[in-house]
Amino acid sequence: MIGILGGGLAGLSAAYHIERAGRRDYLILEKEARPGGLCRSWSAKGYTFDYGPHIIYTRDGYAMGLFRSFLKGNLTRKQRENYIFLYKTLVKYPFETFLHGLPPEVIMECLEGVIDARKCGPGARPANFKEWILRTFGEGIAKHYFIPYNLKVWKHPLERMGIDWIYGRVPSPDIRDMMRGALGIQNQEFGPNAMFHYPIRGGIGSLPAAMAACIGNLRTGCQVTRILRAKDGLGVTFTFKGKERVMTFPRIISTLPLPDLVPLVEDAPQEVRRAAGALVFTSLVCMGIGVRRGRICDKHSIYYPEKEYLFNRISFPMNLAASTAPRGKSSILAEVTCGKGERPDLEKTGTRIIRDLNTAGILRRGDRLECREVRTYSHGYVVYDLDHRRNVDIIHGYLREIGILPAGRFGDWEYHNMDRSILSGKRAAEEALKG
Secondary structure, three states, rough: EEEOOOHHHHHHHHHHHHHHOOOOEEEEOOOOOOEEEHHHHHHHHOOOEEEEOOEOOOOOOHHHHHHHHHHOOOOOEEEEEEEEEEEEEEOOOOOOHHHOOOOHHHHHHHHHHHHHHHHHHOOOOOOOHHHHHHHHHHHHHHHHHHHHHHHHHOOHHHHHHHOOOOOOOOOOOOHHHHOOOOOOOOOOOOOOEEEEEEOOOOOOOOOHHHHHHHOEEEEEEEEEEEEEEEOOOEEEEEEEEEEEEEEEHHHHHHHHOHHHHHHHHHOOOHHHHHHHHHHHHEEEEEEEEEEEOOOOOOOOOOEEEOOOOOOOOOOHHHHHHHHOOOOEEEEEEEEEEHHHHHHOOOHHHHHHHHHHHHHHHOOOOOOEEEEEEEEEEEEEEEEOOOOOHHHHHHHHOOOOOOOHHEEEHHHHOOOHHHHHHHHHHHHHHHHHHHH
């Protein structure tokens, strides 16, 4: 039997592909009451919120086919309406190609900076993320947007971050496109998510729910507490309904975060434990707010690079799907990232978010808030520090040696979107079936 630790998208995908291969000898152990991991939703007082803004987009035909198959018509297509709020101005995303509306001196500084950067040519490979930003976009765009926003999201010095994760995620536009955007005559969309999909009903949590309905052997409420190497495989100790149980698996697919997984493995070498302890990540605080006022905003998401605002991004679920808010009302999802080891006061965080939404003009004096709920997730984003590859390779080498196949965002320890997580689960299933 194949053990699958974690019932997020990668774990569910692994189980689905094992079943597609004609096998049912697997068991998913999921600690939460519902599967989905970070790709879950919650409901309160008629509103539906996701654990962080999620949208479905992919360039992989197989992954898109799976999304359509799982959601079976519960899917709508949208054109992205994302903006950046800077200097009390809404600038269309991506920032560098839609500068129009900003103060003229800021626009000029941004254009001059990128022209100077391009004059220097590509040069050697940038040594870190900050250097990549400056070489790609120049001093102006770096100063006004890219550096402050990325510091706010990653909570890590940019000169101590690598660049392997960037390609395919951050568009590098032509200078002519930037000039058109500065003049307000840009009519082209940029980036892989310019068009995206979203469930019509149930929020993003409808995706893992649909995936779980396609498989059989899923056990929720299971907290893994120890993994012990044995003659016939790996003994997994877990608690279920208040009782401790042990099962032995010849092979394991693990989607658990590597910093959580390695300490569970008895006799893991110190080098592996040190590598796991050195991994960098952010946690996530999300606040769902229901407002008794319709159409408070017509955007999908707004990014906030300025320090004045606690949140780095807010989104409006009712604009992704009308079903996520009662008729004639609005919903807001605010996202705050926290650095490794930070323990925010959730009550103070919630109070600050409401205050900042008023300051930003999203909420008005007298707005009635029908719902205010704060949710946290211990692992939100993988941070690509300069030791990322070395540490991950050490951990993965050991795990594979003892029969554990990592998968998913936190098992692979990569910045996977939903499509890559699903494909990672498929790859792990195929590997496990080969033995």
